[in-house]
C-alpha cells in the first residue's frame with residue numbers, strides 16, 4: 001500500500017533516450033535504458049497521479065495504469081510534450097534528450113567508401129526549459145546526469161532552467177543500472193538519497209516532489 005501523495009494530480013514524465021537519424025539505418029543517440037523514468041511513472045501512479053509517459057526508444061514494458069506515448073527524436077518528444085502539457089500539474093523530465101540532431105539526414109542508406117564522412121549537427125530544442133519558461137508552468141522537475149563536478153553542474157542547471165527541484169546523479173553509476181543513488185537539489189539545499197533500486201528510489205523522489213508541490217500550491 002502506497003500513500004496517495006499525488007491523488008487528483010496529472011503528471012507528465014519523459015523517459016529514455018532520443019534517436020536522431022543519420023540515414024535509413026543509422027543514427028546518434030544518448031545512453032539511457034529508460035529504467036529511472038519508467039520507475040518514476042510507476043511510483044507516481046502508485047501515489048495516485050494520472051500519469052502520461054512520453055518515451056524514447058526503450059525495451060521496457062509500459063507500467064500498469066500509465067498512458068504511454070512513443071517517440072523517437074527530440075523533435076518528436078517536444079511535439080508530444082507540447083500536445084500533452086496543458087492541464088498537467090507536474091512535469092518530470094527524466095529523458096536523456098540528444099543535444100544535437102543531424103541536418104539533412106539521408107533517406108537512403110549511405111554507402112561506405114574510403115572517404116571521411118562529415119555530419120552537420122544542429123542544436124535540439126530544450127524541452128524542459130521550454131516548459132519551465134511558459135506563463136504558469138506546471139511544477140517542473142529536472143534530472144541531471146554528470147560525469148564530474150556533479151553538484152556544481154547540476155545546481156547550475158537547476159538555476160538556469162528555473163526548476164524548483166532537480167535530481168542529480170552520476171553518469172558512471174546511473175545509466176542502465178537497476179539501482180542508483182541521487183542527490184535532490186531544491187531551494188532548501190541538498191538531500192542525499194542512498195543507493196537503492198530504482199523503484200524504491202523513485203518512490204522517495206515522488207514523496208519529496210509531492211511535499212514540495214504542496215508547499216508551492218497550498219490549498
Ligand code: PMT
Pocket residue numbers: 016031032033034035036037074093094095096097098099124125126127128129141142143144145146157169171174175176177
Ligand atoms: O534511463 P536510465 O538508464 O535508467 O538512466 C537514467 C538517467 C541517467 C538517464 C536519468 O537518471 C537522468 O539523469 N536523466 C537526465 C539526463 C541528462 O543529463 O540530462 P541533461 O543534463 O542533458 O538535461 C538536464 C535536464 O533537461 C533533464 O531533465 C533533461 O530531460 C532535460 N532536457 C535536456 C535537453 C533537452 N534538449 N531537452 C530536455 O528536456
